[in-house]
Structures are given as structure tokens and as C-alpha cells.
Amino acid sequence: MPRVWEVPVHDSTRVRDVRVAAGAAARHAGLAEDRVAAAELVATELATNLLKHAGGGRILLDLVGPPVPAYGDERVSRVQIMAVDHGPGMHDPAAALRDGYSTTASLGAGLGTCLRTADDFGLHSTPGRGTIVMARIASRPHRGSDGPYPAPLPAWSGGVNIPLAGGEFSGDAWVCVRTADRVTLMLADGLGHGPLASRASSAAVEELRRTPHLPPADLLRRLNSALRDTRGAAVAVAQLDLQVGQLSFAGVGNVGARLRRGDSWQGLVSRPGIVGTHLPTHLPQHQETWSDDCLLVLHSDGLPSRWSPGPAARAPSSLDPAVIAATIVRDASSPARPVRDDTAVAVLSPLPPDGPS
Template sequence: MPRVWEVPVHDSTRVRDVRVAARDAAGRARLPEDRLAAAELVATELATNLLKHAGGGRVLLDLVGPPAPAYGDDDLRLVQIVAVDHGPGIADMETALRDGFSTRDSLGAGLGTCRRTSDGFGLHSVPGRGTVAMARIGHRSARPGSGPYPPPVPVRVGGVNVPLAGGEFSGDAWTCVRTADRVTLMLADGLGHGPQAARASSAAVHALHEAAHLPPAELLRRLHAALRDTRGAAVAVAQLDVTAGQLYFAGVGNAGARLRRGDDWHGLISRPGIVGAHLPGHLHQHQEPWTPDSLLVLHSDGLPSRWNPGPTTGGMPLLDPAVIAASILRDASSSARPVRDDTAVAVLSPSLPDRSS
């Protein structure tokens, strides 16, 4: 079962906890020593920034796949470090990202150095709402999708996963797999929380990787068989046919899905049931057009069902999908309104034009 980390940062003693978590995550990702040190540096700087700029926040660490779905990267894991706060925001992000600009009493690295050190970096800040800073650290020599494979598809994927009450394991999981010109994104919410819920969602992830060539409705039947000896899970599966420009979706249980085209959002409906325990006799499969301005959000029920997409998802289509996911989570919760369950949010978005993801 994959480990996830959530570290509240409200005083300087927790900065060390973030650094230790980053080292643990980098070790589990089997990063070489220089990249392990990079993960520690970036995590420490992001945690320090939370204290200096926002009076505190939290750092989320997870092992994720590359944001650009590609062949041959199923076993490749990057350390994703996300710092989230509800502070005043960054007034001048261009200056904050400049190399050499750093807060007093920090390591002197600064966000610009964090960006340059990372294999992927994203920053978004809204005055009065807060800031999300995200960095991914991996093997610098690894180039997902290189070799005798088809060219990259014009989409990116990212997400965040938060365990309930700082637990070691989240009962939620998300994953993305590419087969030919199809990209399949799945989110599974194991019943309850803790290790047994994580076992169910992990079984769903494994089963998806074994059968990602199937359409969503058939995938859910395959997952149903794979999860019979677990607690079961709510599962949402979205599959994008890049060539045809069509998105197919099927879901069972209370995993949520919303699709945006232009300025309009609408929900994709799942059927009642539990994958692994009670599967509906008929699984409806939605078909929706996918356009260059489309955005898909899958989420577990730890996120309020009536969450507001907010300005991040509506007005910033060029953000990294993991930053969008973290912004959705930030805006749906606060210290006074914490999440009440394991919570995962996964986002499928278009790639940036004329540049790698």
C-alpha cells in the first residue's frame, strides 16, 4: 500500500518533520543521493515559506507518476511536495520566483531555486485566499516516454491525496495509464479509512494497470472481481480517446466527477453501489466531447459534494493539474472546516502549448 504524508506546519519544529518525510519519500522512490538531497532542500524551503509568508499551513507528500501519460513509466515514481496555506497570498509571484530571492531565516534557496532544482514546479496564489506551491523530484536521468513509443498525448494529469487526521495511509488512491491513444484516469475510495481501505483502493490501482485497454464500464466489472476479498470501494473511471476527442466515463459509488468545457461545469453521474461488493446490473457509460479547454476533476467524498470550482479552475487553464487539485482542496477546507475523511482529487487537463509537461 502506498504511503502518504501530511505534515501541519505551524511552528519551526515541524520544518524538520517535513524534511524527514521528504527523505523517507525519496528513499521509497529509490532516488539517488543527490536527488534525495534535492527533495530535502525543496521540502524544507517550502515549509519555511509557509511560516514566513502565511503563518503556517500544511505540506502534502506523495509518490506520483509523471504528469504526462506515457509508455514505460508504470514503475517510475516522483516525490511530489505540495505546500498549501490560507494566508494572505503572494503579491508579486514574479519576484518570489526570482533566483536569489529568499525569506529571512530560510536556507537562502528561494522559490526560484526550488523551481530550478525540481523536475516539475507549479505556483498559484490568490490574495486573501492563499497559496499552493508544488514541486516534483525524480531521477533527472529518467525521461518518461522516450524510446520506441508513440509521441506524447496532449494532456497532463495530477492530483493530491490527504489521509484522515494525519494517518500513514489514505484509503483513497488515483492513477493514470496510457494505452495507445487512450488515457485512463481512475480514482478509488476504499470504504472507511486506514490500512484496510488503502488495501481496497490499492487493489483497484493494480487491477487498472492490468486492464487499462478496456472501456470504463468493462473496467469496473474487472475491478469488481479484483476487489471481492477487500472492503470494496467507490470508483470513478474516465478514459480519453485522444484521436477521437471523446471522453468516456463510468462510476460506481460516491466518487465524484466534474467536467468543464469553456466556462461551464457539469457533473458526470455514478451509479449506486460498491465495487467489490455490489455492482449494478447495468453500468451506464457517459460519452462527452473533449475540447482544448476541457478540464476533468475526479474526487472522493472527503471533498464536499457541492464544492465550488472557484477562480483557479475557471481562469487559469495553464496551471499544473496537481496545483489545480490542491487549490480545489484548499478552497473546500480550512482549519475551522477540516476534511472529514481521506480525500483525493485528481485532474486531467490539456498540455501546455508548445512545451513539455
């Protein structure tokens, strides 16, 4: 079962805790020691920035696959480090990435160091709402890999997974896999909390990895058998066929899905039930047209059903999907009232023409 780490950062003593958690996450992912050191460095810089510029926040660490499922390497874990705050925000995020820029009496090299060190980096800040900074550290300090799929598909994914009350395991899980010209995004919410819920959602992830060619409704039927010796889970599955520009969706249980097309949003409806214990006899599969102005959000019920898309999710942009997911969670919570349950949000969007930033 995958570990997740959440470290609140409200005073300088927690910076060391963040560094230790980043090292543990990197070793859990099997990274070489130089990349472990890179994860520790980035996490330390982000935690320090939270105290200097936002009055505190939290660091989320997770093990994720590559944002672009291009080479069949979904099992290659990388450490995702996410700094989330409800601080004053930045009026000029681009300037903050330049070495020497600082709003405090410091060298102004923190975010620039993170940008250079990380394999993937993303930032979004809204004055008055706060800032999200994301960095991923992979097993090698360069992009690209030989694999069975020589060309990446024009779509990428990302997400966040936050355990209830700082738990060691989250009962939620998400994954994005590729087969040929199709990308499948799945989010599973295991019943309850803790290791047993995590076991159910992890079993769903493993089954999808074994059968990524199945359409969403057929996959849910397959998952129903695979999860019978677990607590069961609510599951949403979206499959994007980029060759024909079509998104197929099916879901069971209390999981949410919204599709943005241009400026408008629509909900994708799941059927009542529990995968693994009570699967509906009829599983409708919704078909939607997919275009370059679309964005898909899947989320567990830890996110309020009436969440409002913020600036990061409303407009077409080149933001990393994981950053969009984190802003959705951040804007639906507050420093006083963090997530009310295990909470996972996964986002699928078209890949910008220039590729990941």
C-alpha cells in the first residue's frame, strides 16, 4: 500500500520534520541517494518559504507516476512534494523564480533552486488566496526514457492525496495508465479510513494496471471481482481515446466527476453502489467529446460536493494538473478546517503544445 505524508509547517521546528519525511518518501520510492538528497533539499526550501512568506502552511508528500503516461512506465515512482498555503499570495510568480528576487531579507534563491533541482515543477499563486508550489523528484535527473511507446500522447494527469488527520495511509488512490492511444484515469475511495481502506483502493489500482485496455464499465465489473476480499470502494473511471477525441466515463459510489469544456462545467454521474460488495446491474457509460479546451476532475467525497472551481481550474492554461488539483483542495478548505476525510483529487487535461513546463 502506498504511503502518504502530510506535515503541517507552523514553526521552524517542523522544517526538520519535512526534510525527514522527504528523505523517507524518496527512499520508499527507491530513488538513488543523490535524488534522495535532492528531495530533501527541495522539501526544506519549500517548508522554509512557507514560514517566511505565508505564515505557515503544509507540505504534502506522495509517490506518483509520471504526469505524461507516454512510455508504459507508470510504476516508476517519483516523489511529489507539494507546498500549500492560505497566505497573501504572489503578485508576480515569474519574478519569484528568478535568483536574487526576495520580499524578505534573504538571498532569494529558494524557488529557483527548486526549479533547477526538480524533474517537474509547477507554481500557482492568487493574491489573497495563497500559493501552491509543486516539485517532483524522479529516479534520474533528466526527462525521457526508452520504452514501448516512443511518442507521448497529448494529455497529462496529476493529483493530490491527503489522509484524514495526518494518517499514515490514505483510503483514497488515483492512477493514470496508458495503452496504445488511450489514457485511463481512475480514482478509488476505499470504505472507511486507514490501512484497510488503503488496501481496497490499492487493489483497484493494481487491477487497472493489469487490464488498462478495458472500457470503464467493463473495468468496473472486473474490479468488482478483484475487490471482493476487501472492504470495497467507490470508483470513478474515465478513459480518453485521443484518436477519436472521445471521453468515456463510468462510476460507482460516492465519487465526484466534473468535465470543463471551455467556460462551462458539467457533472458526470456515478451509480449508487460499492465496487467489491454491491455493483449495480446496469452500468451506463457516458460518452463526451474531448477537445483542447477540456479539463476533467475526479474527486473523492472528502471534497465538498459543491466545490467551486478557482482561477487555476476555470481557464485553459499550461498549469500542471497536480497544481490544479491542489488549488481545488486548498480553496475548498481553510487553515482552521482542513480536509474532513481522506481526500483525493485527480485531474486530466490536454498537454500544452510545448509540453510540461
